Amino acid sequence: MNKFIVNLIKQYKLEEFIKFVIVGVIATAISYVIYYFLQKYINENIAYTIGYGVSFCFNFIASNLFTFKTKPNPLKGVRFALAHLTSYLTQLGLLNLFIYAYIPKIYAPIPVYIIAIPLNFILVRLALKNR
Secondary structure, eight states: HHHHHHHHHHHHOOHHHHHHHHHHHHHHHHHHHHHHHHTSSSOOHHHHHHHHHHHHHHHHIIIIIIOOOOOHHHHHHHHHHHHHHHHHHOOOOOOHHHHHHOOOOOTTTHHHHHHHHHHHHHHHHHHHTTT
16 A cells, blocks of 8 residues: 555655645545534434535535645536545445444544545546646
């Protein structure tokens, strides 16, 4: 995994990657806090989806304006949403896999986030940078 991350950093700008991680950490915190509180009262998949949706909105704006220095527009919004849909479905599958593997549902999102970071960087960069 470390070799994969090093190759990502070499292939893409280090500054972009660092900003991506900063935005991602904030978006992940937003998502997890919402999940943490809601999973006590509603199904964990619904709680995860609500947290993901709220963090998605923050992430779209911050990724455009801060990370990749692009202007948000409807086309980028659609591409960003498609990139995140792919990521979301992968993350939801992993969440259920980890819960099925007896990781407590309160902690199950943590390994999901660790796996999702490189995938998200590639997908979001492609969606916003028009490449």
